[in-house]
Amino acid sequence: MSRKRTRVGPLATPESTADPLDVDALLDDQNTRIIVCCGSGGVGKTTTSASLALRAAERGRKVVVLTIDPARRLAQAMGIEALENTPRPVEGVNGGPGSLDAMMLDMKRTFDEVVEGQASPEKAKQILENPFYVALSSSFAGTQEYMAMEKLGQLHRDAVETGDYDLIVVDTPPSRSALDFLDAPERLSSFLDGKFIRLLTAPARGPARLMTAGFSMMTNALTKILGATVLQDMQTFVAAFDTLFGGFRARAQKTYALLQAEGTAFLVVAAPEPDALREAEYFVERLTGEDMPLAGLVVNRASTAPAGSLDADEAMAAASRIDRTGAGDPEQTPGLTVALLRLHADRIRIVEREAVLRRRFAAAHPAVPTAVVPALSTDVHDLAGLRRVGELLAAQR
Amino acid sequence: MTGKGGTGKSTVAAALALALASRGRNVLLCEVEGRQGIAKMFDVDPLPYEERRIAAGLPGPAGRAGAVFALHIDAESALLEYLAMYYRLGRAGKALDRFGVIDFATTIAPGVRDVLLTGKVYEAARSGRKKGTSSKGGAQYDAIVLDAPPTGRITQFLNVNDELAGLAKAGPIKKQADTVMTLFRSPRTAVHLVTVLEEMPVQETSDGIGQLRSADLPVGGVVVNLVRPRDLTGDLLDAARRDELDRETITGQLKDAGVEVDDSLVDGLTAEARDHAERRALEDAQRELVQAMDVPTYELPRIAGGVDMGGLYDLAAALREQGMA
Numbered sequence: 001m002s003r004k005r006t007r008v009g010p011l012a013t014p015e016s017t018a019d020p021l022d023v024d025a026l027l028d029d030q031n032t033r034i035i036v037c038c039g040s041g042g043v044g045k046t047t048t049s050a051s052l053a054l055r056a057a058e059r060g061r062k063v064v065v066l067t068i069d070p071a072r073r074l075a076q077a078m079g080i081e082a083l084e085n086t087p088r089p090v091e092g093v094n095g096g097p098g099s100l101d102a103m104m105l106d107m108k109r110t111f112d113e114v115v116e117g118q119a120s121p122e123k124a125k126q127i128l129e130n131p132f133y134v135a136l137s138s139s140f141a142g143t144q145e146y147m148a149m150e151k152l153g154q155l156h157r158d159a160v161e162t163g164d165y166d167l168i169v170v171d172t173p174p175s176r177s178a179l180d181f182l183d184a185p186e187r188l189s190s191f192l193d194g195k196f197i198r199l200l201t202a203p204a205r206g207p208a209r210l211m212t213a214g215f216s217m218m219t220n221a222l223t224k225i226l227g228a229t230v231l232q233d234m235q236t237f238v239a240a241f242d243t244l245f246g247g248f249r250a251r252a253q254k255t256y257a258l259l260q261a262e263g264t265a266f267l268v269v270a271a272p273e274p275d276a277l278r279e280a281e282y283f284v285e286r287l288t289g290e291d292m293p294l295a296g297l298v299v300n301r302a303s304t305a306p307a308g309s310l311d312a313d314e315a316m317a318a319a320s321r322i323d324r325t326g327a328g329d330p331e332q333t334p335g336l337t338v339a340l341l342r343l344h345a346d347r348i349r350i351v352e353r354e355a356v357l358r359r360r361f362a363a364a365h366p367a368v369p370t371a372v373v374p375a376l377s378t379d380v381h382d383l384a385g386l387r388r389v390g391e392l393l394a395a396q397r
Numbered sequence: 398m399t400g401k402g403g404t405g406k407s408t409v410a411a412a413l414a415l416a417l418a419s420r421g422r423n424v425l426l427c428e429v430e431g432r433q434g435i436a437k438m439f440d441v442d443p444l445p446y447e448e449r450r451i452a453a454g455l456p457g458p459a460g461r462a463g464a465v466f467a468l469h470i471d472a473e474s475a476l477l478e479y480l481a482m483y484y485r486l487g488r489a490g491k492a493l494d495r496f497g498v499i500d501f502a503t504t505i506a507p508g509v510r511d512v513l514l515t516g517k518v519y520e521a522a523r524s525g526r527k528k529g530t531s532s533k534g535g536a537q538y539d540a541i542v543l544d545a546p547p548t549g550r551i552t553q554f555l556n557v558n559d560e561l562a563g564l565a566k567a568g569p570i571k572k573q574a575d576t577v578m579t580l581f582r583s584p585r586t587a588v589h590l591v592t593v594l595e596e597m598p599v600q601e602t603s604d605g606i607g608q609l610r611s612a613d614l615p616v617g618g619v620v621v622n623l624v625r626p627r628d629l630t631g632d633l634l635d636a637a638r639r640d641e642l643d644r645e646t647i648t649g650q651l652k653d654a655g656v657e658v659d660d661s662l663v664d665g666l667t668a669e670a671r672d673h674a675e676r677r678a679l680e681d682a683q684r685e686l687v688q689a690m691d692v693p694t695y696e697l698p699r700i701a702g703g704v705d706m707g708g709l710y711d712l713a714a715a716l717r718e719q720g721m722a
């Protein structure tokens with residue numbers, strides 16, 4: 001029984017109205033400079049980014065991929081588990097004119113480096129040691145998104161300067177909502193130069209007009225709730241950070257503009273699940289609203305339709321007939337056929353459910369080109385796996 | 398109930414609440430991540446910041462079912478309530494809002510959010526008012542199930558009051574923080590972790606258990622969710638993986654069952670079996686890792702058509718059968 005294997009069966013092509021996404025055209029287009037993979041957590045953003053990067057490199061592009069939080073074994077396979085916060089060449093990429101560098105984002109270190117790059121050494125030291133900064137740089141909701149943007153900006157500047165890269169592929173943090181990636185930088189910078197934090201520094205500078213009744217009521221309340229030390233830490237932090245605010249905001253805006261630029265392509269990654277597809281819809285709408293260049297949707301980990309025309313009900317009916325006649329002789333093949341029929345029915349139900357979900361998306365957003373990537377039967381944790389996902393991404397009909 | 402994102406925390410929390418709400422017991426299901434997941438699962442209107450009865454529990458073999466109540470906790474309401482309760486901050490509360498402090502505290506300040514959310518859960522455990530009864534005071538829910546933040550944040554979340562107690566050193570805040578920690582560390586609390594049988598979630602679960610233990614937080618069990626059907630076993634599974642299933646038997650049995658058989662059907666079925674067997678091998682390897690974690694484990698099947706209300710009760714029944722409720 002040595003039949004030639006197709007590892008992955010033919011895809012279910014539901015009567016969706018979406019055009020197939022032409023991944024190779026996107027990768028081969030020299031004008032494509034940045035590809036951003038976004039989507040809600042766990043859908044395969046990191047896998048997709050790394051697969052696209054590898055494929056682009058093996059098709060001749062000089063690529064750097066910025067991954068965030070990759071699975072441990074994948075990071076090992078790419079040689080980036082050391083968290084160096086700078087790109088390093090990936091071994092085992094098939095030769096040719098292209099190349100692949102990869103890195104894993106170290107959020108805290110990126111933040112520290114920005115501070116060090118912008119402030120005088122003493123001031124930087126003062127900031128880095130402030131307890132409030134330590135909390136902010138490691139657990140502020142959105143810091144990871146902000147730092148991903150920051151790192152993208154850095155990579156882009158390097159690419160322009162050195163010519164080492166002609167394509168940057170960016171993974172995004174495992175946020176709950178795909179929108180966080182776009183919103184967080186704005187939130188952080190509006191926090192950093194927001195009304196509240198300005199007010200905290202005001203007493204130090206002492207313009208008496210700010211000491212209104214409302215204001216002292218507020219600081220009193222805060223002291224009562226947070227305690228004087230916390231408030232003081234915040235004040236010291238803000239005072240030290242003061243001169244950096246402008247720089248932060250300017251950098252965030254620059255990177256944001258980069259995302260709207262011609263050479264950028266967004267790919268929204270989703271799993272064929274209601275929540276993930278709903279998030280993808282929000283994201284698509286937002287990108288359109290912000291004039292950000294959407295290249296398409298990737299539906300990852302899709303179930304593949306089984307061959308043959310036996311439907312779920314027929315399969316279950318046949319299974320119970322066999323069960324009843326006892327044809328699954330326990331001595332020989334205990335229920336083998338019954339088990340196969342049940343598996344078949346199960347799979348068809350999943351495929352049908354996914355098809356409905358995808359059709360719903362396509363009906364709402366018919367203009368979004370879509371690539372469907374089947375769920376492999378194993379994890380994707382090495383270059384061979386990435387190559388395989390890359391092939392599947394490109395093989396849309 | 399914690400777990401890696403998307404593994405089914407909310408679903409399992411809901412199923413556990415249904416399973417616990419038997420024999421006249423009343424259960425409160427809380428959510429703190431502000432997405433109205435409970436309302437969506439139970440197909441009711443978006444929940445207010447107030448306890449609501451949302452479903453009847455899973456009937457037990459004996460006695461009437463209890464009820465499941467739900468509470469959607471958002472940090473902003475919790476903060477305003479807290480300020481009103483402890484500080485009688487009427488006007489000052491407004492001043493805080495005007496200066497952007499409420500926004501700062503609930504969306505940005507690290508930790509504050511978690512203090513508020515855990516504080517409210519504690520309140521519910523202490524004095525949860527049961528709708529439709531006139532009794533007051535004392536713990537009135539027989540159980541509270543919290544759809545908690547994901548594994549990566551759970552220890553920080555539950556432990557935030559410990560840090561707060563350290564910061565405050567003395568006074569009413571320290572006292573409150575200590576009481577909350579005492580409850581969370583007591584045998585009345587159990588932190589369950591949901592996982593699927595894949596490498597990253599299982600790794601995260603194991604790391605999570607370690608972190609919870611070093612913070613003295615009581616680890617409950619691991620709920621393995623989305624388990625694939627296990628009709629194929631042992632030798633047959635191996636044969637399926639090697640593509641060596643007995644085609645003749647299959648063909649014969651299908652014919653006997655009145656199915657129109659051709660080669661492509663048998664090819665299709667054996668190919669599906671091979672994919673399935675490969676996945677199962679991966680799952681089995683991960684299952685061994687889960688079992689080595691030395692905590693009780695429970696398994697829930699992947700429901701092919703998606704989880705509706707009926708599905709939630711089925712999952713609840715499965716949890717009860719395995720002794721989780």
Ligand SMILES: Nc1ncnc2c1ncn2[C@@H]1O[C@H](COP(=O)(O)OP(=O)(O)OP(=O)(O)O)[C@@H](O)[C@H]1O
Nearest residue numbers: 402403404405406407408623697698699700703704
């Ligand atoms: N046993 C199951 N069978 C089938 N589908 C399931 C099962 N458990 C969960 N799901 C589905 O998986 C998806 C994710 O589940 P759920 O929302 O409970 O996860 P979560 O861990 O709470 O996610 P998040 O981290 O986003 O809060 C939902 O669509 C849910 O219906």
Ligand SMILES: Nc1ncnc2c1ncn2[C@@H]1O[C@H](COP(=O)(O)OP(=O)(O)O)[C@@H](O)[C@H]1O
Nearest residue numbers: 041042043044045046047301374375376379380
């Ligand atoms: N098409 C696929 N088939 C099988 N496994 C996949 C596929 N895509 C992703 N995975 C696996 O799913 C897990 C999560 O993927 P990952 O890319 O890290 O998600 P994200 O970055 O969106 O959180 C990884 O273990 C990965 O190997």
Ligand SMILES: [Mg+2]
Nearest residue numbers: 046068069174
């Ligand atoms: Mg990732």
Ligand SMILES: [Mg+2]
Nearest residue numbers: 406407408434
């Ligand atoms: Mg949830």
